[in-house]
Amino acid sequence: MAKIRKGLVYTETEAAFQAPRRRTEQIFAYNHTPPNETEKLRTLLVSILGSVGERAILASPFHAAFGSNVHIGDDFFGNVNLTFVDDVDIRIGNGVMIAPSVTLTTTGHPVHPARRVDFGRFSEPIVIEDKVWIGSNAVVLPGVRIGYGSVIGAGSVVSRDIPPMSVAVGTPCRVVRPITDEDLRTRTAGA
Secondary structure, X not given: XXXXXXXXXEOHHHHHHHHXXXXXXXXXXXXXXXXXXXXXXXXXXXXXXOEEOOOOEEOOOEEEXXXXXXXXXXXXXXXXXXXXXXXXXXXXXXXXXXXXXXXXXXXXOOOOHHHHHHHOEEEOOEEEOXXXXXXXXXXXXXXXXXXXXXXXXXXXXXXXXXXXXXXXXXXXOEEEEXXXXXXXXXXXXXX
């Protein structure tokens, strides 16, 4: 457990104690529940995730390594095919929107094959602060923090922290500009 918490390489054998925290059966049930059964979906989501706020919507299907290491705030919207590789915590704030086919992965693997024996890997938490929007097909890598109000462009690979109130795009993802009051006037003029 100490290796995992420190972000050091650990093996499947060393992580076996975590197996009871996997929520594979509940995730399967969630993904096969009709969308109009909102109470059942909410009950399942609460049983799957480490914590989930009010008015959280997670479109199915979604995928998670555990589920129990994911913490979602209020007014969350996660679109279809959201994948959580949550070997350690993924913390998502309030008012976050995530587009289709996004991957949030806390886990990576060493470059040298000798260090990947017994599925050697390392894990670092992900933090997504309040009011973030992540575009389709983005990938957020281990240890990343995305700051308040930021926008991550579609298809980006986020390998380092993104400061608050920033538009960031690309592979690797880079800040291209700040979000300013001028953005309050775009796409809404005349509306």
